[in-house]
């Protein structure tokens with residue numbers, strides 16, 4: 117009995133001690149006030165990398181410096197949520213996002229998310245039951261075991277892209293970018309709703325995406341720092357943000373609802389083709405609740421945006437890098453040539469005796485091609501900074517990580533770590549033929565319970581785009597082949613990062629296919 121009391125008392129003391137220690141734990145180190153923040157406007161992940169070199173693989177910042185000038189004196193009123201913690205180590209990410217995923221799977225939250233009506237978009241849903249249900253729907257259509265059912269769609273879209281690349285006006289970088297984007301938009305919309313997107317949908321969606329970006333811009337909206345302002349009526353002086361947000365929400369609700377209603381109507385008349393929406397609605401039990409249907413609608417509404425920019429970004433990066441490395445293209449071409457008995461020439465020709473183009477099933481033989489794709493992910497990580505939030509306060513290695521803090525995983529920096537990757541700023545397509553080198557695609561799609569549900573689908577499309585493009589074209593830089601241009605490549609700043617200019621020309625390998 118006595119020993120039980122001693123054990124009980126020890127446990128109690130240990131718990132008390134850990135609570136006291138937790139209270140006392142500090143935030144990770146902060147950048148020196150004298151350090152220049154000017155680099156944060158352009159690809160902040162590079163400045164964070166520099167800071168990590170001095171501060172270590174985990175450091176913190178107060179976000180109230182981004183408040184509008186007039187409100188800065190009130191910054192001390194901000195809750196813990198105004199802390200940002202930057203992580204520059206895969207080991208720490210695995211520990212937090214994967215091993216402690218129960219805690220680290222929430223997303224940063226801005227009152228503007230709600231005002232803009234984006235709260236049911238999967239990327240923004242707080243961690244919990246609703247998110248799990250939405251992810252189950254995505255998993256049912258996109259998991260690695262079933263993803264092959266979308267092969268016919270992916271093949272059709274890549275074939276069309278090849279013809280569009282052939283017909284693209286030479287030297288018009290903007291046109292090329294639009295061509296790539298149209299192909300990806302078509303892919304994502306057909307996956308989700310089974311038909312081509314209308315011009316109206318695309319322009320409304322482009323506007324809605326701009327509005328989401330504007331709504332989340334740090335420091336732009338006082339309501340993001342002072343949520344109480346959400347309750348200010350629209351007519352109040354200085355509340356024009358409420359009207360702007362309401363109109364943006366109305367637009368968003370419509371672009372999520374209209375295509376969903378169209379699929380429902382097509383299903384009623386038996387004319388709906390396979391799609392995420394028709395498949396998931398078809399799988400519902402007869403007497404399912406309106407909430408289940410609404411979840412399918414809002415989850416579908418998340419797919420287009422989530423998949424488009426990131427997929428465009430990596431395709432553009434690959435095209436630009438390949439254009440600067442003709443020898444890599446030749447290596448890929450030879451690998452494809454050796455793998456297939458013959459390489460196909462134009463598939464829009466009537467000649468039925470043509471050899472075939474590479475297909476998704478060929479990819480397992482194309483190791484060098486796979487290594488090149490991984491290197492592109494490493495060289496210009498499509499989502500350079502990954503944002504998660506802990507749902508309760510936590511301690512990591514003596515550092516305090518407060519509930520609601522933004523955790524920014526600096527994936528770009530992790531991919532440019534000199535200790536892991538030799539010559540990290542160079543492009544070495546064969547780098548990953550050595551399987552001991554860490555594979556960047558194992559974390560470029562996120563880690564843990566929020567990891568990208570579209571990874572298998574995206575990779576299937578991307579691989580086919582690369583092998584078919586190299587099979588049919590030589591990709592040339594507009595100014596002529598020059599490897600030295602690599603260092604002058606510029607990439608955009610945003611949630612996704614792409615080459616600033618996609619200045620390549622696609623020259624058909626077969627001169628008869630002009």
Ligand code: HEM
Pocket residue numbers: 238239240251254258418419422423424426427430498499502503504560561562563564565566567568569570571573574575
């Ligand atoms: C190369 C293309 C793509 C890249 C690099 C990419 C990358 C990512 C990343 C980094 C995340 C955040 C993961 C995290 O927070 O841990 C994410 C989330 C997401 N992705 Fe992708 N993605 C791609 C394509 C796609 C596609 C094709 C789809 C849909 C078919 C898709 C759907 C989503 C969704 C719905 C989320 C939100 C998940 C959540 O918050 O729980 N993505 N993606």
